Amino acid sequence: MSALVELAALASSGDDTAARQLLAKVRPAMTRTIAAVLGPKHPEVEDVAQESMIGFLRALAAFRGDCHPAGYASRIALHTALRARRRAKVERMRSDTLARLTPRETTALPSEEAAGERCRTLMRDLLEDLPSEQAEALALRVVLGWSLEEVALATGAPVNTVRSRVRLAKEALRRRIEASPNLLDALGVTS
Amino acid sequence: MSVVDLHPEELLDKHARGTLSEAERARLEGHVSTCNVCRFELAARLHFRDLEDDEVPLAPPAATTVVPPRARRRRAWVIGLAAALVGGMSFAALELTTLNHAAAPETHATAAGVKRVTPVHPVVTSLPAPNLVVESTTAVVAPHVAAEHVANTLPARAKTASAPELFRAANAARRSDDTERAIGLYKELETRYPKSDEARVSYATVGSLLLDRGDPRSALDGFNHYLSRGDGALGEEALVGRALAFQRLGQHDAEVGAWQEILRRFPASVHARLAKSRLVELGQR
Numbered sequence: 001m002s003a004l005v006e007l008a009a010l011a012s013s014g015d016d017t018a019a020r021q022l023l024a025k026v027r028p029a030m031t032r033t034i035a036a037v038l039g040p041k042h043p044e045v046e047d048v049a050q051e052s053m054i055g056f057l058r059a060l061a062a063f064r065g066d067c068h069p070a071g072y073a074s075r076i077a078l079h080t081a082l083r084a085r086r087r088a089k090v091e092r093m094r095s096d097t098l099a100r101l102t103p104r105e106t107t108a109l110p111s112e113e114a115a116g117e118r119c120r121t122l123m124r125d126l127l128e129d130l131p132s133e134q135a136e137a138l139a140l141r142v143v144l145g146w147s148l149e150e151v152a153l154a155t156g157a158p159v160n161t162v163r164s165r166v167r168l169a170k171e172a173l174r175r176r177i178e179a180s181p182n183l184l185d186a187l188g189v190t191s
Numbered sequence: 192m193s194v195v196d197l198h199p200e201e202l203l204d205k206h207a208r209g210t211l212s213e214a215e216r217a218r219l220e221g222h223v224s225t226c227n228v229c230r231f232e233l234a235a236r237l238h239f240r241d242l243e244d245d246e247v248p249l250a251p252p253a254a255t256t257v258v259p260p261r262a263r264r265r266r267a268w269v270i271g272l273a274a275a276l277v278g279g280m281s282f283a284a285l286e287l288t289t290l291n292h293a294a295a296p297e298t299h300a301t302a303a304g305v306k307r308v309t310p311v312h313p314v315v316t317s318l319p320a321p322n323l324v325v326e327s328t329t330a331v332v333a334p335h336v337a338a339e340h341v342a343n344t345l346p347a348r349a350k351t352a353s354a355p356e357l358f359r360a361a362n363a364a365r366r367s368d369d370t371e372r373a374i375g376l377y378k379e380l381e382t383r384y385p386k387s388d389e390a391r392v393s394y395a396t397v398g399s400l401l402l403d404r405g406d407p408r409s410a411l412d413g414f415n416h417y418l419s420r421g422d423g424a425l426g427e428e429a430l431v432g433r434a435l436a437f438q439r440l441g442q443h444d445a446e447v448g449a450w451q452e453i454l455r456r457f458p459a460s461v462h463a464r465l466a467k468s469r470l471v472e473l474g475q476r
Contacts, residue, residue: 142232
């Protein structure tokens with residue numbers, strides 16, 4: 001990790017070669033994060049990746065090396081993807097036509113695959129609507145699998161604050177789950 | 192489960208890391224058996240991990256791998272992006288976004304015709320999350336190569352250049368560090384096609400270039416113009432650019448307002464730390 005932190009410092013100081021190498025290292029993690037939040041078939045995945053990488057390079061000046069650069073990049077990607085989802089939601093509300101830009105899976109899927117897609121879709125829709133701090137905490141944990149401590153470190157918030165954000169987000173999640181009895185059945189999640 | 196129930200987050204973390212003791216496993220299973228939320232969360236974690244395994248490439252294919260057309264386009268896009276970014280870390284790398292792939296033929300040609308630099312050797316890095324292990328063999332291209340190619344694909348400009356063509360030419364000039372020409376082309380784009388998406392992005396791009404060139408006053412005009420047209424994809428970045436422009440102009444009150452606006456509108460912004468730091472330096476709490 002120290003080598004990547006050094007690379008980040010060089011990139012931040014204007015070293016183009018270091019910036020290229022750093023981007024190559026962190027891009028897969030950023031792409032996975034974006035695809036997880038938007039869905040891999042979302043038409044804006046590539047655009048959001050581009051926007052995220054710009055944001056990452058611009059944010060390097062504030063990077064202090066207290067977490068992994070790819071984790072830092074993933075967090076930026078997460079924010080960018082969440083913003084994109086919220087933008088898309090607003091646009092969907094303005095125009096039914098734009099709703100087609102966020103396609104839902106309509107083809108028949110094997111039941112297990114369909115359940116997975118419904119599960120992910122519910123989570124993505126929830127992330128759109130949560131306050132940003134809660135959305136970030138929940139996404140870092142569920143989508144990226146980070147621990148409480150890792151989320152706290154990345155966001156600069158105390159662990160108990162993160163715990164509180166996650167608890168509030170999960171309360172919203174509980175309401176969504178209970179409002180979708182078919183989803184519970186499909187997932188085998190029974191009351 | 193009631194509203195006040197707490198979820199065993201530490202046990203969920205240990206479950207994710209595979210470090211649960213038998214007693215902890217029993218506790219977690221007991222909780223999950225009565226908590227739909229945590230049960231759902233465990234399922235969701237698995238489904239998102241499945242997504243990584245099945246649908247999202249963990250690492251780009253090696254340079255010698257034959258890739259299908261769609262994958263090739265995707266890589267071309269990313270390579271172009273990397274070239275754009277390291278060629279100035281500028282907003283204008285968004286050209287492919289804004290142009291909605293209208294520039295596809297040129298873009299593809301750019302990627303196909305470029306000379307690759309030495310590939311980065313495969314590196315495995317340990318990330319905070321165990322499912323985020325990165326293994327990358329990405330090759331990137333020298334920015335000037337892509338820029339030159341894009342520049343060469345531009346037809347005789349003069350009176351016939353479209354907004355996308357002007358935008359591409361401006362970006363190519365920017366990547367080649369020909370800032371003067373780039374700004375000139377962006378300005379021409381703004382004049383000739385003021386309502387185009389390309390022109391809108393160009394305001395933020397020019398602002399960034401002018402800021403880097405040491406002209407914060409003109410940069411401010413660009414950022415303000417961009418922001419005056421409502422929230423765009425670069426809204427947060429333009430706000431940061433505006434705050435930096437105020438800083439360099441010594442307009443501290445305006446700078447305070449700009450940073451505060453960023454924190455208000457984007458409280459979880461990756462620039463929040465910088466914003467807070469500057470506000471402290473400016474005597475704000």
